[in-house]
Amino acid sequence: MTARHLAVLKAVAAMVAVVVASNILVQYPVQALGLAEVLTWGAFTYPLAFLVTDVTNRALGPQAARRAVYAGFAVAVVLSIWLADPRIALASGTAFLLGQLLDISVFNRLRRQSWWRAPLVSSSLGSIADTALFFSLAFAGTEVPWVTLALGDLAVKLAxxxxxxxxxxxLSARLAPVPA
Known part of the structure; x- marks a missing residue:
């Protein structure tokens, strides 16, 4: 196994861990400070998916980042169907693909600008797309206050x-680009 393949496998493993944890945690509102109608615990873990994607994109390029997203998506959806609610798992998978692929595309267009611009803009736009799609698919038509939860989660994701x-x-400074 090459160093490049190993790096992609590490990204996939990190992605799976983040997505499965987030799919479980999104089912639990934050009870402290009266935030139950505004925020779920998944908002605190899911942004790490964008970090994994952006570091992978920076070190290995957009093609490797897409491979990590596709593989992470497949494994995470299967595990999430088993460990979380199936509706949440399918909504998450759909939103995850849209948000992460948007992140990769935007990051790649901005990668030669200031070091912070690509991850900030791509993660922000990916979070907006992911949040809107996920909460509408996962909770529309239920008694869950999904609009306020989506806005609360989005605020945390943007922060x-x-x-x-x-x-x-x-991480970008520590990880030298792995040759193709």
């Missing part, structure tokens, strides 16, 4: 897009 710039910078 994380900024907060995760430091780990992105540190």
């Amino acid at each position: 994380f897009a900024v907060l995760l710039l430091a780990p992105f910078r540190a």
Whole structure:
């Protein structure tokens, strides 16, 4: 196995862990401070998926990032159907693909600009698309206050897009591009 294949496998494993954890945690509203109608615990883990995608894109390029997203998607959906609600798993998989592929495309277009612009803009746009699609598919037609939960989760995801710039910078500096 080449170093490149190993790096993609690590990205897939990280992606699966983040998505499965998020699919479980999105079922649990944050009860503290009266946030149950506004926020789920999944909002705190899911932004790490964008970090994984952006670091993979920076180190290995968009094709490898797409491979990690597709493989992570397949494994995470199967595990999430088993470990979480099937409707959430399918909504998550659909939204995940849209959000992550948008992230990869935008990141790749901005990759030669300031080091922070590509991950910030791509993660923000991917989070908006992912959140809108996920919450509407997972919870529309239910008694779950999905619009307010979507807005609360999106606010956390956008804050994380900024907060995760430091780990992105540190990881990008440590990971030399792996040759094709």
